[in-house]
Amino acid sequence: KQEVTQIPAALSVPEGENLVLNCSFTDSAIYNLQWFRQDPGKGLTSLLLIQSSQREQTSGRLNASLDKSSGRSTLYIAASQPGDSATYLCAVLNTGNQFYFGTGTSLTVIP
Amino acid sequence: DTAVSQTPKYLVTQMGNDKSIKCEQNLGHDTMYWYKQDSKKFLKIMFSYNNKELIINETVPNRFSPKSPDKAHLNLHINSLELGDSAVYFCASSQLGTGLSGNTIYFGEGSWLTVV
Numbered sequence: 001k002q003e004v005t006q007i008p009a010a011l012s013v014p015e016g017e018n019l020v021l022n023c024s025f026t027d028s029a030i031y032n033l034q035w036f037r038q039d040p041g042k043g044l045t046s047l048l049l050i051q052s053s054q055r056e057q058t059s060g061r062l063n064a065s066l067d068k069s070s071g072r073s074t075l076y077i078a079a080s081q082p083g084d085s086a087t088y089l090c091a092v093l094n095t096g097n098q099f100y101f102g103t104g105t106s107l108t109v110i111p
Numbered sequence: 112d113t114a115v116s117q118t119p120k121y122l123v124t125q126m127g128n129d130k131s132i133k134c135e136q137n138l139g140h141d142t143m144y145w146y147k148q149d150s151k152k153f154l155k156i157m158f159s160y161n162n163k164e165l166i167i168n169e170t171v172p173n174r175f176s177p178k179s180p181d182k183a184h185l186n187l188h189i190n191s192l193e194l195g196d197s198a199v200y201f202c203a204s205s206q207l208g209t210g211l212s213g214n215t216i217y218f219g220e221g222s223w224l225t226v227v
Contacts, residue, residue, distance in 0.1 A: 045218075098167065
């Protein structure tokens, strides 16, 4: 069964720093991997989607990479801002058509 | 115009009561889900319906019963509520089966259930 793990569970950085969030998965038979953001009291919002044939995707200050063979993905956030404070979750869509979510990283950016 | 909407957002109820959470999506998706998020933010799949048919039914107490009157709606009914049922319940939808590598999942804002 697919297991998705995120490290670290929590991260606190000063404003302006670049940071990396990690996601690992055990089964490489995936269609895609996504990174989501969850604000307190809200649902999940998709940030980036990397298809299984792709290596990375970029949106603004966010860059996500995917190494399917090693079961790893990273989310790089450049020049962090207080507004980036949220919980970040990664999810994989298995070839069995089921989404599996990671355990999440709670990010706090200190002004 | 909300894509996935669920009601109520907050629900406080006593042990032993029966309650329902409703979900509707206007995205034209075929697949809908119920997820439970615990206090550690872990999202666990409970049920998945495709075109009104149950396709995923994880190990969930049979006090939880999903109902899909049509493919745009998936409601969750919970009988005999227990303290451990307190959590956030998320409804979601997706369009699976075509362009699979580009498929994403859309979430509602969540329903905060507190059992006292």
